[in-house]
Amino acid sequence: xxxxxxxxxxxxxxxxxxxxxxxxxxxxxxxxxxxxxxxxxxxxxxxxxxxxxxxxxxxxxxxxxxxxxxxxxxxxxxxxxxxxxxxxxxxxxxxxxxxxxxxxxxxxxxxxxxxxxxxxxxxxxxxxxxxxxxxxxxxxxxxxxxxxxxxxxxxxxxxxxxxxxxxxxxxxxxxxxxxxxxxxxxxxxxxxxxxxxxxxxxxxxxxxxxxxxxxxxxxxxxxxxxxxxxxxxxxxxxxxxxxxxxxxxxxxxxxxxxxxxxxxxxxxxxxxxxxxxxxxxxxxxxxxxxxxxxxxxxxxxxxxxxxxxxxxxxxxxxxxxxxxxxxxxxxxxxxx
Numbered sequence: 649x650x651x652x653x654x655x656x657x658x659x660x661x662x663x664x665x666x667x668x669x670x671x672x673x674x675x676x677x678x679x680x681x682x683x684x685x686x687x688x689x690x691x692x693x694x695x696x697x698x699x700x701x702x703x704x705x706x707x708x709x710x711x712x713x714x715x716x717x718x719x720x721x722x723x724x725x726x727x728x729x730x731x732x733x734x735x736x737x738x739x740x741x742x743x744x745x746x747x748x749x750x751x752x753x754x755x756x757x758x759x760x761x762x763x764x765x766x767x768x769x770x771x772x773x774x775x776x777x778x779x780x781x782x783x784x785x786x787x788x789x790x791x792x793x794x795x796x797x798x799x800x801x802x803x804x805x806x807x808x809x810x811x812x813x814x815x816x817x818x819x820x821x822x823x824x825x826x827x828x829x830x831x832x833x834x835x836x837x838x839x840x841x842x843x844x845x846x847x848x849x850x851x852x853x854x855x856x857x858x859x860x861x862x863x864x865x866x867x868x869x870x871x872x873x874x875x876x877x878x879x880x881x882x883x884x885x886x887x888x889x890x891x892x893x894x895x896x897x898x899x900x901x902x903x904x905x906x907x908x909x910x911x912x913x914x915x916x917x918x919x920x921x922x923x924x925x926x927x928x929x930x931x932x933x934x935x936x937x938x939x940x941x942x943x944x945x946x947x948x949x950x951x952x953x954x955x956x957x958x959x960x961x962x963x964x965x966x967x968x969x970x971x972x973x974x975x976x977x978x979x980x981x982x983x984x
Contacts, residue, residue, distance in 0.1 A: 655716070656699045656706035660723035665692050667727040674734050832959045834872050836983045839903050839910055840865040846879050847901060850886040858895035861886070864902040871910040871980045877956040878980075881964075884949035885914040885976050892974070893918035909962075910982040915975035921968040929966065930954040 651661040669688045676684050699706050710716040847863055854861040882901070889899045899916045921929070930950055953976075957964040961981055968974035 651695050652705060653707050653709055654719065655708050655710055657696060658708070659710075659716070660720040662692065663720070663723045663727050667730055670731060670734055674738065830955070830959055832877065833874050834960060835875070836870050837873050837875055837878075838867070839869045839871055839873075839878075839912070839980075840867045842873070842875055842878055843882055843901070843903065843912075846883045847886070850883065850890065853887070854890050854899060857890060857893075859890060859893050860898045861890075862898065862900045864900065864904070866904050869903055869905060869910050869982060870984070871982045873960050873962075873980055874956075877960060881953045881956055881978065882912065882914065884953050885978075888949060889914055889916035889918060889974070892916070892920075905982065906979060908982060909979040912978040912980070913975060914978075915973065917973040920970040920972050920974055922970055926966075926968060930964075 650664065651659075654661055665688070669684075672684050672688065673681070710719070843865065847861070851861045886899065886901065893899060893916045897917050899914070902911075902913045902915075904911055930953070954964055957978060957980075963979045964976065966974060966976045
């Protein structure tokens with residue numbers, strides 16, 4: 649109607665059609681471009697064709713040239729303003745996406761560096777226990793060790809291989825989640841039944857180091873958890889407590905009700921952590937760590953604890969003070 653009542657092709661309507669086309673392309677989903685582009689072209693071509701064959705259908709509403717110039721200038725000015733804000737919006741959206749993409753690329757590069765560092769640390773840390781085991785076998789084969797020397801070396805090898813086994817177990821779990829994605833099987837489970845086998849095994853390692861491992865479990869508590877994930881979390885937390893607790897120390901594992909949650913606590917009176925260590929505790933900034941008996945680790949276990957806790961709709965926190973020990977608290981949704 650504006651086209652026919654505003655001088656048709658001699659007026660400013662074609663500028664309005666061009667502006668409308670720009671706005672449609674900006675707001676329309678990409679999958680509808682096939683509809684809007686031909687439609688806009690057909691409308692304009694159709695109006696021009698009608699005017700060409702039926703010139704009387706177009707009403708010349710301008711009383712003089714001044715009115716024509718005012719209409720065209722106003723339409724052009726409006727088009728410039730709207731086009732500016734439209735293109736400004738597009739540019740801002742592009743810059744935002746570009747910034748997000750650049751940030752993801754940086755994070756991906758950092759993650760890749762951490763993975764390379766992780767493999768480097770593992771290959772290095774595997775050499776020591778394997779070299780020690782190889783040397784021990786050679787000495788035994790040549791009968792160069794006394795019975796007391798053999799027992800002493802065997803205890804050291806047992807500790808070294810236990811730490812290596814834990815490291816490789818965490819590495820295997822993490823690599824599988826990276827390759828296959830994180831699969832969570834949440835089911836109502838009795839918490840004490842899940843944790844008891846893990847605690848019994850860890851008691852053996854704690855006793856070998858002269859550490860007391862105590863438990864206070866509410867055997868009636870049930871929670872919506874993934875059995876394997878929860879066992880991995882608690883195993884890593886207890887193993888970490890053993891690693892950083894001195895001989896003669898004490899570790900306590902408790903399970904009780906906390907509102908609508910099941911609360912699992914692993915507390916020790918070990919060496920604790922500094923502020924710098926606490927700041928990077930759950931990150932994938934891999935590095936070699938050493939316990940009170942020189943037990944090796946790479947810091948992957950606690951990263952898995954955080955990741956698997958969140959996957960089960962839970963939360964994990966800690967409280968640590970150098971020289972006084974560390975307490976990890978795990979909250980998981982309980983069920984009746």
